[in-house]
Amino acid sequence: MEKVKPRTLSGFMELLPAPQVQMERIMQVLRETYALYGFYPLDTPLIESSEVLLAKGGGETEKQIYRFTKGDSDLSLRFDLTVPLAKYVAQHYGELTFPFRRFQIGKVYRGERAQRGRFREFYQADIDVIGDGKLDIINEAEVPSIIYKTFTSLGLQRFKIRINNRKVLNGFFAILGLTEKAGDVMRTIDKLEKIGAEKVKTILVEDFGVEAATADELLKFIETPGGTEGILAALESYKGKNEVFDLGAEELKTVATYMQAFGVPADHFEIDLTIARGLDYYTGTVYETAMLDHPEIGSICSGGRYDNLAEYYTDKQLPGVGISIGLTRLFYVLGEQGYLNDQMNKAPADVLILPMTDDMGAAIKTATALRESGIRTQLYSEQKKFKHKIGYADKLGIPFVIFLGEDEINAGVVAVKDMESGEQVKISLDEAAKLIHDGLAKKNAGKVICDK
Amino acid sequence: MEKVKPRTLSGFMELLPAPQVQMERIMQVLRETYALYGFYPLDTPLIESSEVLLAKGGGETEKQIYRFTKGDSDLSLRFDLTVPLAKYVAQHYGELTFPFRRFQIGKVYRGERAQRGRFREFYQADIDVIGDGKLDIINEAEVPSIIYKTFTSLGLQRFKIRINNRKVLNGFFAILGLTEKAGDVMRTIDKLEKIGAEKVKTILVEDFGVEAATADELLKFIETPGGTEGILAALESYKGKNEVFDLGAEELKTVATYMQAFGVPADHFEIDLTIARGLDYYTGTVYETAMLDHPEIGSICSGGRYDNLAEYYTDKQLPGVGISIGLTRLFYVLGEQGYLNDQMNKAPADVLILPMTDDMGAAIKTATALRESGIRTQLYSEQKKFKHKIGYADKLGIPFVIFLGEDEINAGVVAVKDMESGEQVKISLDEAAKLIHDGLAKKNAGKVICDK
Numbered sequence: 061m062e063k064v065k066p067r068t069l070s071g072f073m074e075l076l077p078a079p080q081v082q083m084e085r086i087m088q089v090l091r092e093t094y095a096l097y098g099f100y101p102l103d104t105p106l107i108e109s110s111e112v113l114l115a116k117g118g119g120e121t122e123k124q125i126y127r128f129t130k131g132d133s134d135l136s137l138r139f140d141l142t143v144p145l146a147k148y149v150a151q152h153y154g155e156l157t158f159p160f161r162r163f164q165i166g167k168v169y170r171g172e173r174a175q176r177g178r179f180r181e182f183y184q185a186d187i188d189v190i191g192d193g194k195l196d197i198i199n200e201a202e203v204p205s206i207i208y209k210t211f212t213s214l215g216l217q218r219f220k221i222r223i224n225n226r227k228v229l230n231g232f233f234a235i236l237g238l239t240e241k242a243g244d245v246m247r248t249i250d251k252l253e254k255i256g257a258e259k260v261k262t263i264l265v266e267d268f269g270v271e272a273a274t275a276d277e278l279l280k281f282i283e284t285p286g287g288t289e290g291i292l293a294a295l296e297s298y299k300g301k302n303e304v305f306d307l308g309a310e311e312l313k314t315v316a317t318y319m320q321a322f323g324v325p326a327d328h329f330e331i332d333l334t335i336a337r338g339l340d341y342y343t344g345t346v347y348e349t350a351m352l353d354h355p356e357i358g359s360i361c362s363g364g365r366y367d368n369l370a371e372y373y374t375d376k377q378l379p380g381v382g383i384s385i386g387l388t389r390l391f392y393v394l395g396e397q398g399y400l401n402d403q404m405n406k407a408p409a410d411v412l413i414l415p416m417t418d419d420m421g422a423a424i425k426t427a428t429a430l431r432e433s434g435i436r437t438q439l440y441s442e443q444k445k446f447k448h449k450i451g452y453a454d455k456l457g458i459p460f461v462i463f464l465g466e467d468e469i470n471a472g473v474v475a476v477k478d479m480e481s482g483e484q485v486k487i488s489l490d491e492a493a494k495l496i497h498d499g500l501a502k503k504n505a506g507k508v509i510c511d512k
Numbered sequence: 513m514e515k516v517k518p519r520t521l522s523g524f525m526e527l528l529p530a531p532q533v534q535m536e537r538i539m540q541v542l543r544e545t546y547a548l549y550g551f552y553p554l555d556t557p558l559i560e561s562s563e564v565l566l567a568k569g570g571g572e573t574e575k576q577i578y579r580f581t582k583g584d585s586d587l588s589l590r591f592d593l594t595v596p597l598a599k600y601v602a603q604h605y606g607e608l609t610f611p612f613r614r615f616q617i618g619k620v621y622r623g624e625r626a627q628r629g630r631f632r633e634f635y636q637a638d639i640d641v642i643g644d645g646k647l648d649i650i651n652e653a654e655v656p657s658i659i660y661k662t663f664t665s666l667g668l669q670r671f672k673i674r675i676n677n678r679k680v681l682n683g684f685f686a687i688l689g690l691t692e693k694a695g696d697v698m699r700t701i702d703k704l705e706k707i708g709a710e711k712v713k714t715i716l717v718e719d720f721g722v723e724a725a726t727a728d729e730l731l732k733f734i735e736t737p738g739g740t741e742g743i744l745a746a747l748e749s750y751k752g753k754n755e756v757f758d759l760g761a762e763e764l765k766t767v768a769t770y771m772q773a774f775g776v777p778a779d780h781f782e783i784d785l786t787i788a789r790g791l792d793y794y795t796g797t798v799y800e801t802a803m804l805d806h807p808e809i810g811s812i813c814s815g816g817r818y819d820n821l822a823e824y825y826t827d828k829q830l831p832g833v834g835i836s837i838g839l840t841r842l843f844y845v846l847g848e849q850g851y852l853n854d855q856m857n858k859a860p861a862d863v864l865i866l867p868m869t870d871d872m873g874a875a876i877k878t879a880t881a882l883r884e885s886g887i888r889t890q891l892y893s894e895q896k897k898f899k900h901k902i903g904y905a906d907k908l909g910i911p912f913v914i915f916l917g918e919d920e921i922n923a924g925v926v927a928v929k930d931m932e933s934g935e936q937v938k939i940s941l942d943e944a945a946k947l948i949h950d951g952l953a954k955k956n957a958g959k960v961i962c963d964k
Contacts, residue, residue: 077612081552112519
């Protein structure tokens with residue numbers, strides 16, 4: 061038979077088993093952490109009607125969409141989890157209770173140019189709180205505490221959450237007479253970290269006709285030194301010139317204050333007036349999260365406050381606040397940079413039972429008993445030489461092996477080998493279960509990310 | 513702005529939040545159970561190159577495939593998890609250790625005619641054990657024990673695992689001189705439960721030219737009474753006439769014997785010689801799982817032994833055994849038939865904190881402390897009347913509410929209300945955490961499926 065060469069599409073992450081175990085561990089931490097903050101899990105289709113998914117139309121993403129027809133239907137694969145959420149909330153409005161808090165971890169699709177570390181199929185892990193008509197500012201302070209809890213639960217330590225407020229920027233633009241150029245100015249400021257102040261100024265002046273002195277004042281403002289306190293003081297000094305600015309400054313102060321009550325340590329966040337977030341729909345607090353040792357990666361968790369989640373589907377005013385982690389890219393980067401904890405068990409089992417007799421009855425019963433006690437157990441049942449059997453445990457990195465021969469069966473014991481230390485003991489099955497439980501607890505005591 | 517009507521495609525399951533919690537609980541039980549048996553989690557792309565995915569070509573499924581082009585690429589959405597597994601194992605052969613045990617829970621796509629309870633996007637939950645060249649029969653006995661453990665862990669009680677062996681059928685066909693018609697005969701037998709013995713006979717005789725007496729002997733054989741013992745005895749009586757038959761009979765006996773050692777009670781399985789499974793590639797043991805009170809649903813978990821997983825991709829002989837649960841359909845049926853446990857907490861949180869003061873500091877600290885102790889906590893922060901706030905907890909079914917007013921803050925206590933009993937107590941935060949933990953343990957003590 062002629063063979064087809066098996067291959068995975070370029071830009072699609074397909075992990076080998078051991079890294080997949082690490083990825084699953086990360087997803088489990090995300091699920092547990094998000095749930096701890098009272099968010100519903102949500103799952104929506106990967107395919108939507110193009111008319112619904114692309115209701116907003118235009119935009120940079122449209123040409124990246126996986127769009128096709130099936131029968132008479134014009135269909136598209138989701139390119140983020142926000143549009144499906146907007147659809148969901150608008151469609152099920154009458155059946156939901158607000159504020160509606162949901163998390164979703166799911167794959168999305170963007171046909172970007174394939175390059176190293178960029179993916180066409182990737183997981184996003186999002187949380188959003190959606191209000192009905194109104195949504196209190198407290199939510200904007202709680203969300204960064206979830207970012208903090210999530211990354212520290214994963215084991216990341218050296219990161220910083222950067223916050224800003226779009227009203228502060230918009231208000232300041234108004235003070236400078238830049239309101240009509242606000243969109244262009246914001247998109248330019250967003251590039252500050254990448255291209256530097258000088259280039260930002262050049263673009264502002266040459267491309268968008270901003271006065272040089274105005275550009276200077278703007279740059280001075282957004283680069284205000286002195287940390288959170290310094291910036292809050294600077295904001296105070298502009299007070300009374302513009303209502304939107306004053307409101308934004310007040311929000312930023314409230315968020316910074318409550319964030320600390322929500323448990324975000326002062327050294328893990330900062331106000332950064334350069335953050336605008338490219339997207340048009342943020343209206344209040346915006347967030348980015350930087351890995352301090354890898355600024356080149358860009359933000360690993362971003363989001364913000366928006367006033368109108370579902371305006372393409374409903375007249376209802378649905379304000380919200382949310383964040384998104386680009387999980388596939390994050391996992392790729394963590395792997396590349398050596399952040400993944402290789403000490404934790406990456407094997408598919410905690411113990412491998414090697415039967416040394418022809419009759420498998422005793423081995424099977426041992427496996428069943430260990431599984432009953434919550435130990436992930438494999439029974440090796442292939443007819444192979446001993447060396448091959450033990451090599452199997454070794455290759456997979458299974459931490460414990462139980463040998464079960466005639467002697468052990470007759471004596472009512474099992475021989476347990478700790479594959480790391482090489483130590484071997486003959487003990488009762490109950491003792492073996494305890495030994496394995498304890499050994500695993502020690503082995504898995506760390507966190508999935510190592511960050512020293 | 514003109515609005516687009518938000519809608520979900522027909523044939524795509526999109527659950528409301530509370531049922532989604534139940535679905536997640538089921539998926540978590542599946543993940544934990546499969547892991548207990550030493551299976552790796554696996555995740556593969558939803559999109560594959562059509563050339564790779566459809567290597568086998570033809571078949572009933574081809575016209576159901578979601579197939580489209582993106583740029584120059586001819587792409588298809590996966591229609592099961594087996595073909596991607598075959599691709600994965602062939603592609604990564606050198607990097608895997610065999611037997612390779614993996615589970616995968618993921619969405620697959622089939623553009624079937626939409627009808628109630630049939631889905632175009634649905635989850636499959638699969639496990640497979642893949643050998644390199646050989647795979648011991650023990651695996652065929654272990655797999656049904658995983659089916660048993662999975663469904664009992666979910667709470668299902670009244671189900672039966674039906675097993676058969678394709679070699680027994682093929683051997684018996686040879687004995688009856690039906691080898692050349694084996695495919696047609698098997699596909700006809702597969703319909704026995706649906707259409708009855710008489711119609712099966714008619715099809716065999718009229719459509720496939722089987723002698724009436726032969727059809728009678730075949731039907732008598734596959735309907736052998738007497739349960740497992742009776743059938744094993746009947747098989748014994750045909751021994752020595754055909755090698756394949758003898759091998760199959762021996763395998764069936766081994767599997768039946770070891771299944772019991774693996775913990776499957778005798779009343780939860782039976783040998784059923786009518787089971788052939790439509791698919792061509794099964795070569796040994798085959799499984800189906802029936803809900804005793806709902807035979808009309810058909811098998812809720814099926815699978816079997818195959819000799820050549822990846823013949824379209826590689827010359828390597830890769831035998832395996834696996835099962836698949838059609839999770840979306842199963843969930844739909846369980847809901848329709850009232851099997852889902854509505855007693856367990858379906859709210860997004862275990863406790864809701866209602867701050868009764870303007871300053872949120874104390875409420876935020878309480879929320880943070882409860883989350884630290886593992887309690888899923890929501891903080892109600894909207895400016896609403898008390899009635900609306902308590903109504904929020906009520907609508908979501910959050911089991912506990914904590915009121916935090918000036919008095920409580922000053923006394924260093926919290927007021928906890930059990931929403932089900934209506935009881936309210938003022939206690940310390942530690943006591944409250946214990947009360948909530950205990951209350952939840954009781955509330956969630958059951959299993960996700962109720963089957964009395």
